[in-house]
Amino acid sequence: GRETRIYNLPLQPYPCCLIIESMDSAADSETSAVISHFTAELGHDWKRLGRGLKLCKTDLDGIECANPYVLEDQISALFVLWRKRNGRNATAEALKAAAQSAGLDELIASMADPGQTVHAWSEPVALESNSDRRFPEVSKYSKYLKGTYISDLPLANNDQRWEPVPVAEHISLSLVTNDDLTREEEIENTWIMWDAVQDTARPIKKKKKPIDMKKVEQLIIDFRVVVVEGAPGIGKSCLAWKLGVQWSKGELLTSFPLLIFLRFRDNSVQSARDLGDLFPHSHPDQKTQTAVQSWIECNLGKGCLLVLDGYDELPPGAQTSSIFSEIVRGHLLPQAHLVVTSRPSAVVNLLDLCKTQEPKHVEITGFTEAQVCKYVDRAFHQDEGQLQAFKKYLECHPIVLGLMYVPLNAAIVVHVYQGCNRERRGLTPKTMTELYTMLVLSLVYRDHQHRHLGNSSNRHPGNVGMEPVDSLSDLPSCCHSSIVWMAGLAYHGCLEDRLVFHNIPKSKETLGLMQSVPELHVLGVTSSVSCNFLHKTLQEYMAAYHISLQSSCEQVRVLDNLSKKPQMKMVCRFLTGLTKLQTKGWCSTLWGLFGYPVSLLDYAQRFHARDLGCLTELLHWVYEIHQPTVVNTVLAGINKELVFENTTLSPFDCYVLGYCVVSSGSKWTLAFNRCGIGSKGVEMLLTYRENGRSALSNLTKLRFWENPIQDKGAQCIGEAIKNNDCLTELELSTGEITPAALNQLCVSLHGNNTLTSLDISHNNLKDADICGLKQLLGKNRSLTRLNLGLCGIGPAGLTELCHTIYGNTTLTALQLAGNTFNFQSVEALGQVIKGNKSLSEINLTKCCLDDSSIDCLCQSIMECVLKVLNICSNPFSAKGAGAVAKLMKNHQYIEEVWAWNADLEFKDVSCLLDAARVNKRIKKLLLNSSCRPPEDSTVLVDSRVEFN
Numbered sequence: 001g002r003e004t005r006i007y008n009l010p011l012q013p014y015p016c017c018l019i020i021e022s023m024d025s026a027a028d029s030e031t032s033a034v035i036s037h038f039t040a041e042l043g044h045d046w047k048r049l050g051r052g053l054k055l056c057k058t059d060l061d062g063i064e065c066a067n068p069y070v071l072e073d074q075i076s077a078l079f080v081l082w083r084k085r086n087g088r089n090a091t092a093e094a095l096k097a098a099a100q101s102a103g104l105d106e107l108i109a110s111m112a113d114p115g116q117t118v119h120a121w122s123e124p125v126a127l128e129s130n131s132d133r134r135f136p137e138v139s140k141y142s143k144y145l146k147g148t149y150i151s152d153l154p155l156a157n158n159d160q161r162w163e164p165v166p167v168a169e170h171i172s173l174s175l176v177t178n179d180d181l182t183r184e185e186e187i188e189n190t191w192i193m194w195d196a197v198q199d200t201a202r203p204i205k206k207k208k209k210p211i212d213m214k215k216v217e218q219l220i221i222d223f224r225v226v227v228v229e230g231a232p233g234i235g236k237s238c239l240a241w242k243l244g245v246q247w248s249k250g251e252l253l254t255s256f257p258l259l260i261f262l263r264f265r266d267n268s269v270q271s272a273r274d275l276g277d278l279f280p281h282s283h284p285d286q287k288t289q290t291a292v293q294s295w296i297e298c299n300l301g302k303g304c305l306l307v308l309d310g311y312d313e314l315p316p317g318a319q320t321s322s323i324f325s326e327i328v329r330g331h332l333l334p335q336a337h338l339v340v341t342s343r344p345s346a347v348v349n350l351l352d353l354c355k356t357q358e359p360k361h362v363e364i365t366g367f368t369e370a371q372v373c374k375y376v377d378r379a380f381h382q383d384e385g386q387l388q389a390f391k392k393y394l395e396c397h398p399i400v401l402g403l404m405y406v407p408l409n410a411a412i413v414v415h416v417y418q419g420c421n422r423e424r425r426g427l428t429p430k431t432m433t434e435l436y437t438m439l440v441l442s443l444v445y446r447d448h449q450h451r452h453l454g455n456s457s458n459r460h461p462g463n464v465g466m467e468p469v470d471s472l473s474d475l476p477s478c479c480h481s482s483i484v485w486m487a488g489l490a491y492h493g494c495l496e497d498r499l500v501f502h503n504i505p506k507s508k509e510t511l512g513l514m515q516s517v518p519e520l521h522v523l524g525v526t527s528s529v530s531c532n533f534l535h536k537t538l539q540e541y542m543a544a545y546h547i548s549l550q551s552s553c554e555q556v557r558v559l560d561n562l563s564k565k566p567q568m569k570m571v572c573r574f575l576t577g578l579t580k581l582q583t584k585g586w587c588s589t590l591w592g593l594f595g596y597p598v599s600l601l602d603y604a605q606r607f608h609a610r611d612l613g614c615l616t617e618l619l620h621w622v623y624e625i626h627q628p629t630v631v632n633t634v635l636a637g638i639n640k641e642l643v644f645e646n647t648t649l650s651p652f653d654c655y656v657l658g659y660c661v662v663s664s665g666s667k668w669t670l671a672f673n674r675c676g677i678g679s680k681g682v683e684m685l686l687t688y689r690e691n692g693r694s695a696l697s698n699l700t701k702l703r704f705w706e707n708p709i710q711d712k713g714a715q716c717i718g719e720a721i722k723n724n725d726c727l728t729e730l731e732l733s734t735g736e737i738t739p740a741a742l743n744q745l746c747v748s749l750h751g752n753n754t755l756t757s758l759d760i761s762h763n764n765l766k767d768a769d770i771c772g773l774k775q776l777l778g779k780n781r782s783l784t785r786l787n788l789g790l791c792g793i794g795p796a797g798l799t800e801l802c803h804t805i806y807g808n809t810t811l812t813a814l815q816l817a818g819n820t821f822n823f824q825s826v827e828a829l830g831q832v833i834k835g836n837k838s839l840s841e842i843n844l845t846k847c848c849l850d851d852s853s854i855d856c857l858c859q860s861i862m863e864c865v866l867k868v869l870n871i872c873s874n875p876f877s878a879k880g881a882g883a884v885a886k887l888m889k890n891h892q893y894i895e896e897v898w899a900w901n902a903d904l905e906f907k908d909v910s911c912l913l914d915a916a917r918v919n920k921r922i923k924k925l926l927l928n929s930s931c932r933p934p935e936d937s938t939v940l941v942d943s944r945v946e947f948n
Helices: 029-041 043-052 057-066 071-089 092-101 105-112 136-150 183-189 213-222 236-248 286-298 316-320 323-329 344-353 369-379 384-396 398-403 407-422 432-453 477-495 536-548 552-561 566-579 586-592 600-605 612-625 628-635 651-664 679-685 710-721 739-748 771-779 795-804 823-835 851-861 878-890 906-918
Strands: 002-008 018-024 173-180 206-211 225-229 258-263 304-309 337-342 360-364 514-521 524-533 641-645 668-673 699-705 729-733 757-759 785-787 813-815 841-843 868-870 896-898 924-927 945-947
Touching: 029 071, 029 092, 029 105, 043 057, 043 071, 043 092, 057 071, 071 092, 092 105, 136 236, 136 258, 136 286, 173 213, 206 213, 213 225, 213 337, 213 360, 225 236, 225 344, 236 258, 236 304, 236 337, 316 323, 316 344, 323 337, 323 344, 337 344, 369 384, 369 407, 384 398, 384 407, 398 407, 398 432, 398 651, 407 432, 432 477, 432 536, 432 566, 477 536, 477 566, 524 536, 536 566, 566 612, 612 628, 612 651, 628 651, 651 668, 651 679, 679 710, 710 729, 710 739, 739 771, 771 795, 795 823, 823 851, 851 878, 878 906, 906 924
Parallel strands: 225 337, 225 360, 258 304, 304 337, 641 668, 668 699, 699 729, 729 757, 757 785, 785 813, 813 841, 841 868, 868 896, 896 924, 924 945
Antiparallel strands: 002 018, 173 206, 173 360, 514 524
16 A cells, blocks of 8 residues: 655745645555654754764754645655655664664653553645644634634723724824934834823933734734833733734734733633643643643744733733743743733833843824814813813813823723813812812713712712712712722732732722722633722822721821832822822821931921932922912922933923922922933923912023923023013023024013023034124123123134123123134133233133133233133143233233143243232142152242143
């Protein structure tokens, strides 16, 4: 008898992918028996045997490429190729000898073991393109999964539906690259204010490239791990389920025989200890269960796509030490491909966990500004008046507006606003505490309406005896008892970093605040149900409500235990909003959270501006309280000169700071040094208004140093400063402001009569763009200090500028460092110096001043009252030094001369040292270290001389 078998063989280096081989069954029966045994037992050692059979690496790699997913196909192709190459020499004895040479003696020994079992799927089978015939159990399971995904199994059972539902329609994706953001891109990205959802304050530092689902598919195929990041409520679970649906329909990821969807929230998934635990033994087809599990394990996961949803919902210990962390690292199922979703709070650790796998990082970016507008238009399409009122409401409350960029948050805000209007109460939320208080009350009303009145949206729950109330404590006792129970559940969840709750008694009423989710498993839907709050921030609000119900002693004990937990930040903000700091003992409790166990007022009086982290939280607490009297009490003892240095401030931080400045009624000095404040931050700082007055109305000094406020930020300041009668100092150094915006700012300052100091250094202001500055200097008579350092002004521009300020009698300090002078512009400057009897300080560092320029400058200074001359980093030599020395000897006002980093040596500056010794009015002479007298010199150096 003869039989024909068809095997898959490598496409390269062979011209034909299918080889039909004729075998004499009688003659080769012994060889066939050995091959059958080896096929059943060889497993992943087939390449070792292949090397023993004298097959080269190219042959082995070709076999693997042609049969990428099924281990048995690879083994069968190995034997076909070996027999093809060796013909009649391909005998059983040769095969055994090759096994021995490869160190596989156990294969030969096991042939005599009667207890060995050969699995049905390990036998050589006819392999065609039809996967049903290749491995029927896997194909059967694949069809089962596709039916599950296509059935559109609801991800949550909850009657509190949001209308319109935004997440399913808008899933915007971006690929996070390894390239750092440019300054402009970083500022633009920070407007997506994730601080609004309180999941992360992590700065966005990498470039993002918008991508579609097809690009996501290619990333999943090309890379083993794809991490999908997204804020709460932005659509991560929807995206994960969508992958399964599109795979089922043959629209995406068709190269994977299996796509397995696992939710980390499910208790059965969290409790898994090995791969076997992921396959429930209750499945009706035990054979399919065993076969699929064995296929996955034998192939090391090859051909499987695991979609793991909600990595952040794993217990903290399981995120780094569990079967799932081993899968992510590649220690288990190293050839499986993974899509892992997570909130931002766990993404950094997740990426670090799988860094050896070279993961790709995708972010769900939420609504764009255009999508926010589209969603709002659709939500209020039946009432144009309400639409315009809502847009005005968002414009006046940036914190609420910031929430709108996350789809679920947008639905919550719209729902609460519509509820406020339906009840005709005229109350709209201003703070996060007010927003979530109204949300809870609204959800309770809706739940009550659904259970008692059916699902009719035009009937008010008051018809059955439930009247609108303003606080949770005013709810009917039956509802409030459920609120108290859920508040305790939320608190313990925050305490344990837990978002998902299991084993909730069916008798408990969740009043629409929680959603129940049937647990999914890789082989079906279980009867178990898990619950979670509709939003993480809602859970934090309920946790704060739980603490507010406790006694003062219990409150102190609880917060002492939580003082090191960063996730309690939002809980504390809600807590201050709920209690208004009225409860006795709360002051010491709240400050104990930050290591200051004193009363709030006492702490405020002892407060130092350097405690920036505490200060930022204090501002948010004050905003949540939202009572001017409390603002004045809390901030009464704080030094009103606040310097934020090297600390990142979000637009929200700037907004609440603006609120505090306006509400306090005091005069403030604010300085922001390297705080990452962009144009949106400036806009938020000046947005809050009270009686038409913004924060700038209460500021005497405002300084931005190395903050990329750019043109929009400068324009906001310009608009706010037009009629300002308070600001005396304005610094916008290194603000990346264009000449046009600087000109406009200067025009805005024309009518200002209080500004005494203006610093716009390190911005790009060219010769042709100084018209506004010239007009300002020509009209303003209050300015005493002007800093134009490193503004890129050339000789022509400097000459014009000097002509403008000629005769000015108020300017006392002029900083022109880093701009380019020539002799003509120096002459013009000399005329300014001669004509100004108030100028006492001039800085000309790095202005390309040569000997002739220095000489001309010194002659002009002889006729004025200048006290400080800074000519550092200029290319003058001994001749210029001589002119300076003459000035120092004969000038009756000069006190300081800065001349370091000039091209000078000791022999060139001896005259300067003599001048300093002669003129006792000289307080400081700063020179290069190269100008120091040699050790054998007899020249005495005065203590007023410093060598840099």
